[in-house]
Amino acid sequence: MSIENLRTGIDEIDSEIIRLLNRRCELARQIGAWKHENNLPIYVPEREQQLLDRLADHNPGPLDRDSLIAIYREIMSAAIKLEQPMNIAFLGPEGTFSHQAVLEKFGRGVTCQPVPTIADVFSAVEAGRADYGMVPVENTTEGVVNPTLDSLTEANVRIVAEFNLPVHLLLYSASPLSEIRCVYSHQQPLGQCREYLRANLPNATLIEVTSTTRAVELAERERDAAAISGKLAGDNTDLPVVAENIEDNLRNITRFLVIGKQENKPTGDDKTSMCFAFHDRAGALYDALRPFRNHNISMTMIESRPLKSGHWEYNFFVDIRGHISDPEVAAACAELKSDCSFFKVFGSYPRIQN
Numbered sequence: 001m002s003i004e005n006l007r008t009g010i011d012e013i014d015s016e017i018i019r020l021l022n023r024r025c026e027l028a029r030q031i032g033a034w035k036h037e038n039n040l041p042i043y044v045p046e047r048e049q050q051l052l053d054r055l056a057d058h059n060p061g062p063l064d065r066d067s068l069i070a071i072y073r074e075i076m077s078a079a080i081k082l083e084q085p086m087n088i089a090f091l092g093p094e095g096t097f098s099h100q101a102v103l104e105k106f107g108r109g110v111t112c113q114p115v116p117t118i119a120d121v122f123s124a125v126e127a128g129r130a131d132y133g134m135v136p137v138e139n140t141t142e143g144v145v146n147p148t149l150d151s152l153t154e155a156n157v158r159i160v161a162e163f164n165l166p167v168h169l170l171l172y173s174a175s176p177l178s179e180i181r182c183v184y185s186h187q188q189p190l191g192q193c194r195e196y197l198r199a200n201l202p203n204a205t206l207i208e209v210t211s212t213t214r215a216v217e218l219a220e221r222e223r224d225a226a227a228i229s230g231k232l233a234g235d236n237t238d239l240p241v242v243a244e245n246i247e248d249n250l251r252n253i254t255r256f257l258v259i260g261k262q263e264n265k266p267t268g269d270d271k272t273s274m275c276f277a278f279h280d281r282a283g284a285l286y287d288a289l290r291p292f293r294n295h296n297i298s299m300t301m302i303e304s305r306p307l308k309s310g311h312w313e314y315n316f317f318v319d320i321r322g323h324i325s326d327p328e329v330a331a332a333c334a335e336l337k338s339d340c341s342f343f344k345v346f347g348s349y350p351r352i353q354n
């Protein structure tokens, strides 16, 4: 077939895709009206997860799974925008990894609302200034993000979804590696390429700043300075990329949580996050975790944070497989709660695999 004929074929398919996309949008609009009447949330993470799983299972190729999911991310984003515009708070300024997580999880149909701190993301959602918030909770290289754990215990919000963002770091500078004297970045990326910096810039001064976006701004002003950031923060700079993928761990992934106010329905493959504390006595942690074992529930994460009492007492943060409405999960949580001085379930949400 000639290239003209092939392109005519593509044009015809595009017309058909546009017709079908608009029919899909019309259905979404009707679903939106029904949700308004019944006072239900517009964003439904469990439905989105089921839809994405179904797509991946039905895809015959050659379109790859990630591309298909990225396309559908935007289709669902456009559907949400028609149902009701949504705004998402995140740790700003624009260009941070939190911003990237918002764009990848919610698509371009939502309004992004940068705020100065992680605690501000929580208060924006709590006060209804934002519909949802995106907060980092742990990283495969650097571990947990303490401000997020602290805010979860204090704020009146729920975890409604999780999202894994692969974090690739770039070094931007007007100078070649041999002439770089100082490196700006946020504390987390600096930690994520510690080995790279030790091997390649052993004499450079490392300067911690409030965001990777700020790091790029500062590096633009000094010839012998560099910034470490993601691609999004570097999108608007003229600074050359000196090195790419400088993270020490090639599976450098940050897990984000979407916080909101709704309760999700079970999907059949969910996670539940919670926090508890108890008065110290021999075997207390062992006893506290026993209900999970007795009810055959697997734990996917446990972390501890000292309580601010100053007495070396701890809050324990635990993620388990299952939904809080599953009878076994509900029974285990009730048993655990009866043993604790503090107990809070943060929410149940679809489990993301990878």
Ligand SMILES: C=C(O[C@@H]1C=C(C(=O)O)C=C[C@H]1O)C(=O)O
Pocket (backbone or CB within 6 Å): 027, 028, 031, 042, 043, 044, 045, 047, 048, 051, 075, 076, 077, 079, 080, 083
């Ligand atoms: C259309 C709906 O609303 C939103 C948009 C979705 C979509 O475009 O498929 C899926 C879930 C919701 O977040 C729905 O609830 O089905």
